[in-house]
Amino acid sequence: MRKDFGSILQSFREASTIILYSGGFFVAKKIAWGTGAGLLFLLLMFWYRKPLVIPVSLFYDSGDPADAVVSRQAHQSVVLAMEFFNTRSTSRFFVPFRETDLDLVASVERAVERSSAAVVGGINAPFALQLSGALKRHGLPFLSLSSAASLALPNDLVFRPRPGDGARELGIAARKMGISSYSVIVSGFDSSRVQEFIRGFEMQAGMPPRRTMVFSGDLNKHIEDFERIARGMDAILLVLPDWPAAVAIRELRLRLPHLPVFTSNWAISHRTHLLAGALGEGAITTSFTPEEWDQRENEFVRFVSDTYGADIPPLILAMGYDTVALLDEAVRRAGSAAPHAVARALEELEHVNTAGGTVPMNENGDMQRPASLFTLSAGGWIRISDPETVSLSSKPGIFGRLSREEL
Numbered sequence: 200m201r202k203d204f205g206s207i208l209q210s211f212r213e214a215s216t217i218i219l220y221s222g223g224f225f226v227a228k229k230i231a232w233g234t235g236a237g238l239l240f241l242l243l244m245f246w247y248r249k250p251l252v253i254p255v256s257l258f259y260d261s262g263d264p265a266d267a268v269v270s271r272q273a274h275q276s277v278v279l280a281m282e283f284f285n286t287r288s289t290s291r292f293f294v295p296f297r298e299t300d301l302d303l304v305a306s307v308e309r310a311v312e313r314s315s316a317a318v319v320g321g322i323n324a325p326f327a328l329q330l331s332g333a334l335k336r337h338g339l340p341f342l343s344l345s346s347a348a349s350l351a352l353p354n355d356l357v358f359r360p361r362p363g364d365g366a367r368e369l370g371i372a373a374r375k376m377g378i379s380s381y382s383v384i385v386s387g388f389d390s391s392r393v394q395e396f397i398r399g400f401e402m403q404a405g406m407p408p409r410r411t412m413v414f415s416g417d418l419n420k421h422i423e424d425f426e427r428i429a430r431g432m433d434a435i436l437l438v439l440p441d442w443p444a445a446v447a448i449r450e451l452r453l454r455l456p457h458l459p460v461f462t463s464n465w466a467i468s469h470r471t472h473l474l475a476g477a478l479g480e481g482a483i484t485t486s487f488t489p490e491e492w493d494q495r496e497n498e499f500v501r502f503v504s505d506t507y508g509a510d511i512p513p514l515i516l517a518m519g520y521d522t523v524a525l526l527d528e529a530v531r532r533a534g535s536a537a538p539h540a541v542a543r544a545l546e547e548l549e550h551v552n553t554a555g556g557t558v559p560m561n562e563n564g565d566m567q568r569p570a571s572l573f574t575l576s577a578g579g580w581i582r583i584s585d586p587e588t589v590s591l592s593s594k595p596g597i598f599g600r601l602s603r604e605e606l
Contacts (some may be wrong), residue, residue: 250288250289251291251535251536252294252536253526255281255294256298256310256313257296257318258300258318258330260300268440268470269322269465269468270322270323272468272510273518273519274319276511276515276517277522279499279507279511280499280520280522280523280524281293281295283520284523284524284527288527293523296313298310298320303329303330303333307333307334307339310334310337310339311337314538316537317526317542319343319344319522319526321345322343322345323345323392324345324347324395325389327344327345328347328349328350331343331356334356338539338542339356340538340545341356341358342526343357343358344518344522346359350362352563353562353564355563356545358564359564360525361521361568362565363487363570364392364399364464365463365570369403369572370399370400370402370403370405372461372483372485373403373436374403374404374405377433378459380406380432380434381404381408381433381434381435382408382410382428382432382435382436383408383412384412384413384428384436384447385412386414386439386465387415388415393438400436410428410432415443422446425451425454429454430455434461435451435461436461437461437466437482441474444462445471445474446474448475448478449479453478460481461482461483462483463484464484464486464514466482467486467573469510469511469579472577472578477577481574482575484574484580485572486514487568487570489517489554489555490555491554492513492516492517492555500516521554521568524552524553528552529544529545548560551566
């Protein structure tokens with residue numbers, strides 16, 4: 200058991216009153232003992248220094264109408280990353296507090312009262328916008344998990360680890376594949392997110408969708424129309440959460456086996472490949488996850504797997520890790536967990552050291568990671584190692600030469 204620091208200090212005081220024998224040898228010994236005691240004292244002061252406690256308020260989107268698993272797992276990945284960082288540091292210690300969007304005013308007031316260094320949450324765009332305004336009035340920095348373009352503003356105290364939704368990159372891939380016509384199946388919820396994604400895809404694909412279907416309500420009725428909306432198209436684009444996306448992929452492939460399917464990253468979860476089965480293989484999405492996360496040897500992935508199991512895909516874990524890395528870097532530079540000091544440090548950050556190296560920050564306070572293409576396989580989402588080999592003639596499940604490290 201560790202002694203109380205005061206009793207250790209008293210021991211040093213008592214030791215300093217010990218009279219050593221006179222003479223050259225004993226004088227040298229006294230100096231040596233005094234120097235050693237001083238060094239030990241400094242070491243003990245460092246050893247007993249309490250870590251800086253960093254309270255963080257996490258706002259869960261309890262009212263997320265789409266009930267997207269990626270939303271819940273994104274928040275879970277942030278909490279897991281905090282625990283991981285706590286095990287690796289003796290100088291800083293994150294303490295998460297859960298809040299909800301059920302009473303925004305009361306939740307923000309609680310975050311202010313506990314002197315939260317920052318607020319994390321807001322993967323749902325409308326809620327993120329509402330929350331950002333409320334937090335700015337109190338000077339609280341907001342690390343938003345939303346990719347909404349409306350949050351890309353300077354001096355708004357909003358900072359994001361994943362500011363892109365991958366729509367543009369997916370549209371570029373479609374154009375390079377030779378796609379000249381496509382239809383879209385979308386969620387009936389979170390219309391702003393859906394419309395923004397379609398616009399981004401359309402801008403880079405070079406054409407608007409031929410047909411659009413809203414997949415909600417009576418799903419069986421809509422499934423009957425899948426062949427009609429996809430027939431004659433070069434590809435289909437799905438902007439759906441993981442469960443309806445997996446259902447749509449299965450039903451589309453049953454009717455049109457070789458139809459290329461693109462999905463928003465809304466479909467990424469631990470269960471997508473299980474729900475879609477073999478018919479889901481070859482569906483393509485994007486993620487801003489570097490290659491360092493492809494291996495099971497990744498330290499954070501291994502920590503989560505060994506401690507809690509492997510239910511959260513690395514593509515989502517990486518977002519949680521980058522969120523905490525961003526906040527940790529700001530607190531380190533600020534030398535304080537005071538929200539105003541942390542906000543100022545976040546605004547001044549030009550880059551963040553995180554898994555995969557140094558990532559630049561832009562003028563809006565957003566991390567600038569490049570996007571990569573991923574495809575659905577029997578084991579989960581895997582990186583397409585050479586996107587240039589993906590072609591329209593490729594059949595589902597064999598979209599070019601793929602990296603087989605499963606995520």
